[in-house]
Amino acid sequence: GAVVSQHPSWVICKSGTSVKIECRSLDFQATTMFWYRQFPKQSLMLMATSNEGSKATYEQGVEKDKFLINHASLTLSTLTVTSAHPEDSSFYICSARDPSWVGELFFGEGSRLTVL
Amino acid sequence: AQTVTQSQPEMSVQEAETVTLSCTYDTSESDYYLFWYKQPPSRQMILVIRQEAYKQQNATENRFSVNFQKAAKSFSLKISDSQLGDAAMYFCAYRTIIQGAQKLVFGQGTRLTINP
Numbered sequence: 001g002a003v004v005s006q007h008p009s010w011v012i013c014k015s016g017t018s019v020k021i022e023c024r025s026l027d028f029q030a031t032t033m034f035w036y037r038q039f040p041k042q043s044l045m046l047m048a049t050s051n052e053g054s055k056a057t058y059e060q061g062v063e064k065d066k067f068l069i070n071h072a073s074l075t076l077s078t079l080t081v082t083s084a085h086p087e088d089s090s091f092y093i094c095s096a097r098d099p100s101w102v103g104e105l106f107f108g109e110g111s112r113l114t115v116l
Numbered sequence: 117a118q119t120v121t122q123s124q125p126e127m128s129v130q131e132a133e134t135v136t137l138s139c140t141y142d143t144s145e146s147d148y149y150l151f152w153y154k155q156p157p158s159r160q161m162i163l164v165i166r167q168e169a170y171k172q173q174n175a176t177e178n179r180f181s182v183n184f185q186k187a188a189k190s191f192s193l194k195i196s197d198s199q200l201g202d203a204a205m206y207f208c209a210y211r212t213i214i215q216g217a218q219k220l221v222f223g224q225g226t227r228l229t230i231n232p
Contacts, residue, residue, distance in 0.1 A: 032218065034219070034220070038159075042224075042225075043207060043222045043223065043224050043225050044161075044207070044220075044222045046219055046220070046221075049219065091159060093159075093161065095161070095220070097218065104151075104163060104166065105211075105220060106163075107153075107160065107161035107162075109158070109159070109160050110159045110160065110161075112159075
């Protein structure tokens with residue numbers, strides 16, 4: 001199957017700083033990537049859909065100015081958590097759709113953010 | 117809006133035995149995909165099995181099979197000959213087949229424990 005890689009896998013930052021998480025499709029071009037947030041022992045919650053070359057589409061209740069998404073190329077989407085606060089601490093997961101694999105999304109390894 | 121419900125927060129099974137995880141969903145669409153994903157302690161989401169709604173035949177992948185009841189909107193996962201490596205969170209997911217809104221909606225998850 002296709003490979004999606006996230007970086008960093010774990011990041012700790014101070015409150016008020018910004019953190020960038022990268023999501024790369026390694027062996028396919030992804031016109032669409034998705035960003036999820038997962039709280040401990042809970043399910044994945046879709047935050048936004050990242051579209052290459054255009055603005056991301058955010059789910060209801062997700063602050064677009066807080067969670068900046070950029071999909072500048074067909075293999076890279078970034079999620080920047082701006083002015084992070086402890087309540088932003090979570091596990092963030094990206095996924096990408098490989099057009100050649102109909103109906104399937106491939107997931108990154110996830111990134112754990114801890115805001116002190 | 118589509119919803120996915122997993123009514124079993126936790127399940128356990130003896131090694132080598134068979135276990136069935138339940139999933140129901142709500143949708144007004146006639147064509148869609150259903151998935152079971154596994155999330156082991158590493159947190160990497162792994163596709164276990166998928167089912168296209170237009171296919172009447174239940175999907176099978178080695179020890180994993182589904183019981184897809186479209187009229188009842190039920191999509192259960194059966195794991196045969198359970199192995200210790202099957203221990204994980206299992207998420208049922210729904211995805212619309214409409215090109216413009218390809219989002220995965222996840223259930224709450226079922227934590228599966230394998231007893232040696």
